[in-house]
Structures are given as C-alpha cells and as structure tokens.
Amino acid sequence: MGLQVDEVGAACRGLERNDGMLVMLLNFFGLREQPFGVAPDPSFLYLSATHREALASLVYGIETGRGFLALIAKPGMGKTTLLFHLLERFRSSARTAFLFQTQCTSREFMQLLAGELGFEADHQDFVRMHDEFNRQLLKEALAGKRFIVVIDEAQNLDDSVLETVRLLSDFETPRAKLLQIVLAGQPELGDKLASHGMAQLRQRVSIVAGLRTLSAEEIKNYIQHRLHIAGYAGESLLTAEALAIMTDYTEGVPRNINNFCFNAMSLACALRQKAVDAVIAKEVIADLDISRHLSQPDRRARKLASQKPRRAPTNGEPESVPPPAPATEKPANMTPAEAAAYMKQVIRSLRNS
DSSP states (O other): OOSOHHHHHHHHHHHHHTOHHHHHHHHHHTOSSOTTOSSOOGGGOOOOHHHHHHHHHHHHHHHTTOSEEEEEOOTTSSHHHHHHHHHHHTTTTEEEEEEOOOSOOHHHHHHHHHHHHTOOOTTSOHHHHHHHHHHHHHHHHHTTOEEEEEETTGGGSOHHHHHHHHHHTTOBOSSOBSOEEEEEEOHHHHHHHHSGGGHHHHHHEEEEEEOOOOOHHHHHHHHHHHHHHTTOOSSOSBOHHHHHHHHHHHTTOHHHHHHHHHHHHHHHHHTTOSSBOHHHHHHHHHHTOGGGGSOHHHHHHHHHHHSOOOOOOOTTOOOOOOOOOOOOOOOSSOOHHHHHHHHHHHHHHHHHO
C-alpha cells in the first residue's frame, strides 16, 4: 500500500511531539502521545458493539470470498480507522490497496489501482490496463494471496467509475473471486447503490455493514480507552457533570468526541486543572459554536431573528430592561497564563450571574 499505515501513524505522532504547545499538554497530563488526534490511527480503534459487528462482517466476507462488501456510516463515525484496522489484519496474507481519491475518471481510477500494484500504467490504453491488472491478480492468486481493494468515500465516485469497479468483479477463476472489494462511504453511497441505474452493482454487494452512534456508556469507555492507549494514568478526566454535558453535545459521534476532548484538555492545561469540569465543558462548546465566528452583522441578524418581540408596557408598567451586553470577546493567541487569567474572570462572572 505504499507507505504503510503504522508508518504514517508514527510520522504523524512525530510531528505532534515537535509542537511546543502539544508537548506542554502531554507533559501536564502525563501522556506519551495525543489521545484525541484527527488522523485515523488504527492503534486507537475502540471496538464498540457496532464497530465490532461491522468489523466481523467485513472479515467474514473477505475470508469467504464474497467479492463485493460495503461499509456505510455517517461522517465522523470512525469508518476510515476501522478500514485501516481491517487492512492491517490481512497485511501478511493479502495484497491490499486503499483508494481515497474518488474524484477521478475510470482511466485515472485504474491508474491509481495499478500504482498500488506497483506496475506502470500511465501510457497504456484502458484495455491494456485491464488485461495487465488481470495478470497481476492471477499472479497474486498463484502465490496464495488474496487481493483486497478498499475504496473510501465511494459515494463521490462517478457512475461511470462505479461501472468500472463493477467490471473488476468479473476477474475470477472457476472456484474463487480474484478480488475482494470494500466500498465504504457516507449514507449517500447507500442511496446511490439503491438507485435504478446501479442494480447490477447492488446485486453483487453481498454484505452491507453499518456504524451506529455510541451510547452514553460507550462514550465513557471510548474516552478511557484512548487515554489508556496514550499512557494516561490519572483520575477520571471529566467530572460526572462535564461528561453528561459532553455526551449530550457530541451525540455519540467519535469525531465530535475527539474535538471536544482535545479542546477541553487544552483549556484545562491552560488553567492548570487536572480534570475537565462543567465550566470548561460549557466554554468548549461555546468555542466550537461556528455561529460565534460569523461576522458581526451576521451575528446581530441571527440574534434579532431569534428574539421574541417585546410586549409594549401597559397601565404604567415599567418598560422591560434589555439584557446586559455580552462580555468582551476572548482575545486570540493568548499564552497559557493569559488564558488562565481570562478563564478565572469568566468563572467569577458565571458564579455571580
């Protein structure tokens, strides 16, 4: 697969360790590495009930030579991490290819696939690429190896490219398929496969796996699992109240959990707090609110649109007083000391309100 998954993960962790602010965070919490990174590192994979079920279905489909498999999940559910883990599982017994550049033509798709196999196809016509690919598959089969192709974000593939993918399933011997193909993507992939024009491809997909959001208990276990892998040995990172706030906000989506926890740990580090409490949790959620970062006229328009009209005073009733103006926006690019001072001011204002 070119650069192996574990090599990519090691390179990313090396870059993280060179970041001064991150080093401070790791040292403060006693971590070896960042537990809530954005890279799909399979070493951090948490197998919830739904992830375990999906992985078992894909492994079974590959081992029994079912040909076409599908993994469909909403964004942020850990789909790519699961796929990397799947390929690592077959690394010693199969030739694998992971394709994620799905904005391509059929010819470009075949060139990408040929590149994963290690043969040059830039100057070959489509028929010759097809024939060469078949020869390579036979070579792998004679060597006793499976060939597994994972196509991530497959919902973005043009219909003509999906037809090219379907034709790949014709590579077979009288006894077995020469190629196992995993189509992975967002729910739009399911819609595309269910369309009338994709009937032939849909009939070839023998196993469809999905991923559900994490339950409240799984969210707690997910956080503990990733912290443990990163070397954390402290007490519970989140207080019970902060955990409840975060659970409601993230809706059980792993990517949301990672974003929340990274920001919460960063803010806790700036405040020199070992635990994330409710005040930090609420501040993180406010910081992650995109509407706060709109231009001033847009914010004012949204605020006015959301306000109820004020009732006119009657019978000498005093006119209602508008709420006080919001506090000054948090300055950007603060040092940890400045962040701590700012947060203490926010906490005092919250307690006095």
